[in-house]
Amino acid sequence: MQIHNSVISISVSGGQSINDGRWHQIMVKNEGDSVVLELDGAELLTLSQVSHAILGHPFLEMRIAVGGLLIPWKDLIIPMNTAMDGCLRRWNWLNTSSSWLEGTALDGEGTKGCFPSIHRGSFFPGGGLASFLLSGLPSGLSANNESWALAVEVSFSASPQKGVILAVSPAELAPILSLKLEDTDVVAQLGDKTVLQSPLPVGACPALALLLRVNSSELTLHLGPHVTSESIREAEFEALRRLWLSGEGRLFLGGLPGQGDTPLTQEGSFFRGCLHEIRVQGLMLDLDSAQYRSNAIWAYSCPGNESLGLSGTDGDAKLGGKGEVSPTLAASPLPS
Template sequence: MLPVAAWVLLVGVLGASRTTAGELLQEIESSYDGQYGQCFQSLSGEAGALNLGQRWGESSPTATLYIDLHAVKSAASSFDFRTFDPEGVIFYGDTVPGMDWFVLALRRGKPEMQIHNAITNLTVSGGRRLDDGQWHRVMVKNEGHVVLLEVDGDEHLVLSHVSYPIVEQQEPSMRIGVGGLFIPVQELLTPLNTAMDGCMRRWDWLNQTAEWREGTSLEDDGTKGCFPSIRPGSFFPGRGLATFSLTGLPMGLSPTNGSWSLTLQMGIGAAPQSGTLLAVSSLKQTPVLRLDLQHTDLVAHLGNKTVLLVPLPLRGCLDAQLFLRVTPTRLTLRLGGAESEMPIPRTEFDSLKHLWLSKRGHLVVGGLPGQEISALAQERSYFRGCLHAIRVQGQELDLDSAQSRSNSIWAHSCPGPDDAESKAALDGGN
């Protein structure tokens, strides 16, 4: 992908050519499904890897298997694990539903084990962070009355007298679920956001070759795979959006004089496209502020009158920082090194301010409010690309805290630059 400085030079060269704006726009649109459309397309994924984050808003496991404990000789399970998500369930296992269970999760990026049985109820976490986007080899062992967690061959946690040996269990089978729970979330010993945007591969559950009993739908069209490499961010494949209630977002009032303004920041990576990037809307799903990508421009709409645009790079994949500020007198829009600003009517600012401070509305990312059910809104495209470090009023936005979110969205990972660039290069050479 071209850096911003290279785009500036490229725009200057194009401006000196004889290519008209209309011809260039037609060229961009006609090639969108080719090279440019591959900038952040959902790739086929890594064979043999399982994405744990298939369903948002559900705590049930992504995939499940059952193991005959009578055949277990060694009580050790191991797998490779990779994520940028700092919190969520990696796997859950039980022999007596609701009574004898074990959870391995991440909290603030570090491994956490929760154990519930007749001997003890215990939550413990520690070791180094695993949310670095790298593959780690994880092993959990149950030896006698000891549970041991190893990461990349090093002991992370050792717990004594916390469970019965698995090989001596009276129950005939064990359930193992990855990416979720078999018990209600409120029954966890320590509250946890169960959603996990992570991947698993090369698993070996209690030295058995058991197949997934449930979760075969993971092979269906639309199922999220695992990118060969990842980078931090939230990936929108162009099939849905995320909605946040304004009640959960910072008000943005000045602590000194009580004045108000709205500030939005994010990194954006995308191909040329037409669609809504984000919107602030009323409960009736009427946008009062909207940011659109319109092939050659990033366009801000405030109310029904104000329109402000910043030109996009004419060729290549967009990879730049976006900044938006709305004050009582001005609207400022900046993308990379390009910036535009203009005065705004006080009535339009007051409408936005009243909606935000009343908290009776939504911030929608990736499309228009009501786009899933509104025929009119569906005429516009969902955003397709990667967003990272989304900040609203200075506070970073976590897609796991959304009021609603499409299952198609990766909350904490985007395709690595090597994936996007190599795929674009291959398609461009065809």
């Protein structure tokens, strides 16, 4: 809870974590010269002698944002990413109905329904991708000048499909390295010729651990306990190494650029499923730091096992972790 006015600037936090995938009721009240925060009916934080009562001092204009802030994050007392990924319902601002909402994004393009239950991870619904500039990722070069290698670790859950999990590509060109699902197989490809294939386990699996490594001599794919490897050509390795160290390409998650209207469509479709963890050269990727992320992607929320599709509830609104709408308040379940 942050307060900034003519009297004081203060930021306070406390209490238990509420990013547990469950619904919580949050209430913020300005009573006299105190601001009170209640969680699930219990008083959690109280700040006294910091403000005047809002309703006792009419404003010509008041702006209310939900799911983000209307000021730059750098202007906060403690700078932080304020974009929320989660669901809100049963909104009530200043004891007023929601009929006065203006400038909201709740009915706009990319609006999502809410899952009955969620857990941690990034959900790709099969219609969007995220990309990272290679210049912002670790080079993989060591201080003792050992030979360069690339390591990608992914924990994922998905049903059999044709979809791109990950790809390394120069600009809008075909990928140099790709990792994708081909029905019941995981397929890794380097260049035009080197291809590794490993079958998905039979039956339901909550999450599969995958490790893809490329060094100067071979391409290796670890899928659970199974390991496959293939010798690679020097030219294939050098093309990947040069691109990565130049920082001029991009790393794609969940699909490839131009899918649907370019020849890249032949490389695969958008991935549908959950990426629970993505590490590249040892760095955990955060989708909030992506150069681009489709609004279709849930950055920090994956559906529960019973929720393979979107299941909306009257009055629920999904906030995708990329911005704010401008109306009311409510409860919030969100891993962030």
